[in-house]
Amino acid sequence: MAIRREFKIGQILIILSTVFLNAKKMSEFKQVIKKRGLEFDNLIDKLDNFKITTPSWAYSEGGTRFYVFKDKFAAKNLFERIKFAGQVNKYTGITPDLSIHIPWDLVDDFYKAKEMADNIGINITTVNPNLFQDDDYKLGSISNSNKDIRDKAVNHILDCVEIGKIFKAPYLSLWFADGSNFPGQTDFIKRKYWILDCLNKVYYKMENYMTMLIEYKFYEPAFYHTDIPDWGTALLFCQKLGNRANVLVDLGHHAQGTNIEFIVANLIDEKRLGGFHLNSRKYGDDDLTTGSLNPYELFLIFNELNKINIKGFRKISFMLDQSHNLKPKIEAMIQSILSSQRIFAKVLTIDRNKLEDAQEKGDIIKAEECLKDAFFTDVKPLLYHFREIKNLPIEPLKAYETSDFKKKLTL
């Protein structure tokens, strides 16, 4: 009898402990969160609101100016890219949107592509014209001194607007490689007016649900001047165009040392932040995996987004823009998405009241530690819970790596 009773107690202990402990990690996390004045459900809501658009070109071979390493497993056309995007979304659950690039993603029948995308649960939300891979654009596209070439560029963008209509895509994302390589080569201001004129022509052809995103870039491929080199110039164009033109911030398009989070905050406040091109860099526009070189900087950038309420937040387009030279494409994408989501989750754990209080009192160390505490908080419980309730694999990268899709792809 005594033995049986002890056995029973032992059993009960084990079961209870296990249940208790399984809940323990989450409960600990909830306690941490609660101490910081945050509600767990609210965090889950915000996390659910964080979606990333993946770019079709990052599923394809990428390279440097020296070489493009072959990758026979890379996607070769829009249909394959939609499939790839579907995989990334299947495993991460937060990438339902795809950004396409014309002509790289030209297909005979976009309606067929749309149908396929719809079936997979992928929306094509962004169209990017290509204004840099044509000999005519050698000295500029919409800033070319030759009107015929400018018209050609405008027409190409208008074609993209039409393609966008097929998908009811809310974003027309514009990046111009235009600039010059040598002092004297061109007149900055004449080009400014050509650009404005061309953009106006496009602006008035966009549907009401469309936003024009104007991207700036510090340098490259032009090496002396770039027509839209900084957020200030991009903003000037947006101001002249109207409310449906907003600035796109690519994390790799700044001078060394630039405080990007300040730019982001400023653009949000001006109601002119259109979206992001997420990636990472150490030197130039390196287009590396998001969060790979300075995750704390990404944290500080995402931190500025917390001031926007959930509804407003969805209006900012989070796109990835990476060039996967060395990594396998789908894995690199999943890694980037998870990396971004992890950092975003950490931002959610900031004790904002304590932070504001410390800021008000000028207690620098305390204010700073609020951010550091959040940055170094283990957010796995939150992410795991989120994935559980969304019926996603807990470890998406590992899940993909052992998936049938991958096996078939790399046969």
Next chain:
Amino acid sequence: MAIRREFKIGQILIILSTVFLNAKKMSEFKQVIKKRGLEFDNLIDKLDNFKITTPSWAYSEGGTRFYVFKDKFAAKNLFERIKFAGQVNKYTGITPDLSIHIPWDLVDDFYKAKEMADNIGINITTVNPNLFQDDDYKLGSISNSNKDIRDKAVNHILDCVEIGKIFKAPYLSLWFADGSNFPGQTDFIKRKYWILDCLNKVYYKMENYMTMLIEYKFYEPAFYHTDIPDWGTALLFCQKLGNRANVLVDLGHHAQGTNIEFIVANLIDEKRLGGFHLNSRKYGDDDLTTGSLNPYELFLIFNELNKINIKGFRKISFMLDQSHNLKPKIEAMIQSILSSQRIFAKVLTIDRNKLEDAQEKGDIIKAEECLKDAFFTDVKPLLYHFREIKNLPIEPLKAYETSDFKKKLTL
């Protein structure tokens, strides 16, 4: 007889040759200029229109964060600085204007200073408040979360406005050291509104003839974020304030690689270029002698000014802002002025028709060579002629170095 005649002919030859040759260099220069479609007299006019404001503080001891090397010959107060400015103007002829800094230039009686300046031919045209050398400003001046400190800062600027009225100074030049050193230390956007509020209070107290110059700076003394880090932010404030607030471009306040001439062109086109702080740098805000590290960059910046006609041109304030740690103050100033003038003169020799033609045709090499030809043109004939007709020493630096003033000063 024959001998005498030969002698005479020899004499005549020498005299004629000398006269001929004296005129020759100038005539050669005029020919070069003419070939480039330019008129000599017009060049002289433009040169005459190029005036530089010197800063009172550059006549004083300057230093780095590590040390201020003593210079017993440096100016110690406003009266001495006016005298020094008078010397620089006496020898260069193009620096009638002085920029003062409060409280460094505080005197009991500004009217006395004005009288002295008037007598020497110096105008105090710019007043700079100091918002960084007070313990209250540790966490910000007009961006401080403490309203009392913001008010104090505003009051100090308003005092400077009053001082400006004494001199009928057209410029109130504002630089804010405000920013933060650590992520989390502060809220970017709250500060933005505090700044705007403070600037508005000042703006409406300025006389109609006054322009507020808003300076931006990439970093330092704040090392994480600066409240006005770039031209875009400065411009936003100017837009919100009104037409008498314009952007001030300090040549040392940009990230490495920034195309400053593009910013200058853009601000001119937006009618928002208020003025310059001329200096040179290789790394940070090094405040070195203008034109000392990259004279071609200075040439390209001045080049953008040529689009403004003479009248408009005078509305842009050309100030020096240098910190002479190692060099003797007056000589360093004269050197800087001459260096700037030389580069400006070179810009005047650009063949603009040829340049535009080459630009239109996309002939990059020819367009570039137009600039290079001008940059490498020996402009001494032009500068010497200018100084002759202005009764200035041909070689101002040498003239000062052997002057009685210098002898007395360095006794």
Next chain:
Amino acid sequence: MAIRREFKIGQILIILSTVFLNAKKMSEFKQVIKKRGLEFDNLIDKLDNFKITTPSWAYSEGGTRFYVFKDKFAAKNLFERIKFAGQVNKYTGITPDLSIHIPWDLVDDFYKAKEMADNIGINITTVNPNLFQDDDYKLGSISNSNKDIRDKAVNHILDCVEIGKIFKAPYLSLWFADGSNFPGQTDFIKRKYWILDCLNKVYYKMENYMTMLIEYKFYEPAFYHTDIPDWGTALLFCQKLGNRANVLVDLGHHAQGTNIEFIVANLIDEKRLGGFHLNSRKYGDDDLTTGSLNPYELFLIFNELNKINIKGFRKISFMLDQSHNLKPKIEAMIQSILSSQRIFAKVLTIDRNKLEDAQEKGDIIKAEECLKDAFFTDVKPLLYHFREIKNLPIEPLKAYETSDFKKKLTL
């Protein structure tokens, strides 16, 4: 009976659960560690081996070139600085060593200082001469063209060697502000030989237990050229001097984008890494709190140190070099120390076998994730345990902030 039994079981459950759960967090950490092929005790050993030297000057008022904000609670002399260092060591347990600066730390009786330090458990291990705050050094100290000035500089360094002997200090740490501000100002190579000559004179006067640390710096306070601008130049001097001259790496003394961890690895491999000046920067030599701007970079730098076994590791001097303009000094120091230790602890959790395996196989994502996993591992259990066994407060910063010392200091 039934009730009592249930009660007993409930009690047992609670007690067991509590014990179990208290150990749980640590046990979880240990499991994570074990999975990564690491031994907990070995981690504790390595952590115990990680000591940081604090610099006396960081307990004093620091500033920028624009202003030094007053801090009445800052330390005013060596005795106070030793006390401060003692406090930092009391709360962190890993800063027994102090680096002093002559003449800032000059006292009448160094033996008295030594006695005081001994009593507090502080060792003065490093002596830094000052070769930049004397008018004689305007154009250089040991690179001055004037032999008398070079001799003066050498004599000052030799004085520091003597002071070092008092403390049996193993490090003579040399930083030269020497350089030039303008092209042409000086001859690079003549200076090189003057420097070498001076350093040789010092080298042969050092005791056998002393190492000369030669610091390099990209720029500032010289703004055109610096005599020892990079690790390559510092290494050349070390090679010419001998085995007891090694390179000192200050984290803020590089061009933007420099891969510091590569330099560190290279110097370790060449057996020429003498030590660090830890701090953080976003722009120039900002001297901010270690780990405050890019903690992942610090992680990658510390990562390279793992190749050195424990014994060799202790030969590298980890010094802080920060300038606390805005933060209270002791708190800033404790924060820096904790920040460094946290990052170091994270490095210890890297699964090196997995990493090497992934590197060998060219599995970039897996290799990268090994580092990321470690970086995002919560190392509090390790640090808490370490502090417990060392009888240190679990949260040193909070403990100091509520200490009597602080209360008295800030009365």
Next chain:
Amino acid sequence: MAIRREFKIGQILIILSTVFLNAKKMSEFKQVIKKRGLEFDNLIDKLDNFKITTPSWAYSEGGTRFYVFKDKFAAKNLFERIKFAGQVNKYTGITPDLSIHIPWDLVDDFYKAKEMADNIGINITTVNPNLFQDDDYKLGSISNSNKDIRDKAVNHILDCVEIGKIFKAPYLSLWFADGSNFPGQTDFIKRKYWILDCLNKVYYKMENYMTMLIEYKFYEPAFYHTDIPDWGTALLFCQKLGNRANVLVDLGHHAQGTNIEFIVANLIDEKRLGGFHLNSRKYGDDDLTTGSLNPYELFLIFNELNKINIKGFRKISFMLDQSHNLKPKIEAMIQSILSSQRIFAKVLTIDRNKLEDAQEKGDIIKAEECLKDAFFTDVKPLLYHFREIKNLPIEPLKAYETSDFKKKLTL
């Protein structure tokens, strides 16, 4: 009679004046030179000693990572490139040497190429292996963890040594694109030893007359770490290899702000400067026309070469390395050559005695003005004279532009 005599005197005057004046410009230049303590003939000698090697690839289409603009007039193979090099040498007279790249310049019969080159007066003096355009090199060539790939790389370099023997080429010029894109991807030090091992294998196969040039590069195409990122690392390899391994300085391969002239002076002093890749940049490795962005920096770099006597000077290889995306190839090359020669000629006019004297006295302004005076000296008389005595066109670029060769080429 009187009339006739006057007429005669008039005639004499005109003739004499003309003769006198024709010589005048040169005589003026000679006077300037003489005042600076320089001998004209010596300048001509030095100018004659300044030869530049052109790279075969700069005669071909070049591009950015985004696009390679078509240029139907670009050279398509080694034979055409030799012809192009011949044209550049025909017009400039200072480019007898050609640098080739394998496999881009692979031909069936190198002896035939040699014969053709000999006939045109072109020497192939430098061979560059290609270690970046092969899928095997994705994770490194001579630093690959896979021994087979390292062997393949070594064998390719050895092939280049063999090709070099055909031309008795004194230079084997090595640039490695090797590095990594992500933290953790690889082990820096393992790679260091693989590189050293591979280079040793090559070093011992070079003929005695051959020098191995080891190029360093700050970044790109690797975006996290580069195996040979700076001159210090390149020098370490050279030291370990032997006297026939020297460092190659590419002007575009440094961090922003780097004082390149200091590196050059240091390497000359260490007898380790092997050669240059001349080009210009504003941002990254932009490969723009030499002297196009900061001609004064080029002047300061060339200035450091003046310490080498003529014989030693010839041992340093001056190569161009540019990528002509937008400019016509031959014209861009001639422009670059002339630009370099002009700057070099300016350096020759520095008053070295005055400079040294000013340096010794610490007269910074005077020392600086010595350089500025030289930089702004019009060296056309010197260059024109040099071209006259060498039977070259006075204006090589214009001469080429109107040449039959160009007409035929662009038919």
